[in-house]
Amino acid sequence: MQTDRDVTPYIRLFGRYLRDLGLPVTQQREAVADVVFTSEGHRSVDEIEGELRERDERIGKATIYRTLDLLVRSRLVAERDFGEGFKRYEHRLSDHPVHEHLICLECGKVTEFESNELYRVENRVRQEHGFQPVRRRLEIYGLCKECHDAGVELPIEGLMCPIETV
Ligand SMILES: [Zn+2]
Ligand SMILES: [Zn+2]
Numbered sequence: 001m002q003t004d005r006d007v008t009p010y011i012r013l014f015g016r017y018l019r020d021l022g023l024p025v026t027q028q029r030e031a032v033a034d035v036v037f038t039s040e041g042h043r044s045v046d047e048i049e050g051e052l053r054e055r056d057e058r059i060g061k062a063t064i065y066r067t068l069d070l071l072v073r074s075r076l077v078a079e080r081d082f083g084e085g086f087k088r089y090e091h092r093l094s095d096h097p098v099h100e101h102l103i104c105l106e107c108g109k110v111t112e113f114e115s116n117e118l119y120r121v122e123n124r125v126r127q128e129h130g131f132q133p134v135r136r137r138l139e140i141y142g143l144c145k146e147c148h149d150a151g152v153e154l155p156i157e158g159l160m161c162p163i164e165t166v
Helices: 008-020 027-038 045-054 061-073 116-129 145-149
Strands: 077-080 088-091 100-104 110-113 139-142
Touching: 008 027, 008 061, 027 045, 027 061, 027 088, 045 061, 061 077, 061 088
Parallel strands: 100 139
Antiparallel strands: 077 088, 100 110
C-alpha cells in the first residue's frame, strides 16, 4: 500500500542524519528511504527491493540492507520481527507512531492496535521497581477473525501430556 503524502521532510531529516555521521547522502539511499516512508504497513526487504525495481531504481541488496540499518538507527524507521525468519520495516511517522501488533499464524496478516493499558503497566513498573521504561513491544500471535471464522484450528504448541488417557 502506498500513501500520497509528502515525505520530503522525512527524506531531508534522514539526509541530515547521514551528514551528521559524515556519510554521503546518495540518491540510492534517498530512494530506499522514499520507498519505506511512502509504504503503509510492514515491508520486507524483498518487497522494498521489488518496489525499487518497479521504480526503475537498480540498487543492490547490500545497499538496501545498509540503508535500512541506517534508517533504523536514525529512529525514523522501526524494525519488526514477526517470527517469519526475516525482518520487516515500517516508518515511525505514521498516524499511529506507537502501536502494538496482532499476528495471524495462519495467513500472516498483521493488525495494529493501540493500548492505553500498556502505559498503565509502565507506570506501575516505574513505581514498583523504580524502573524507567524506554521502549516496549507487544506482539500477540493467534488467529485473525477471517481465519477463525473460516474454521481454521491451530495445533496446540508445546508438550502434550505423555500419559495415555484412553
Ligand atoms: Zn488470518
Ligand atoms: Zn506496525
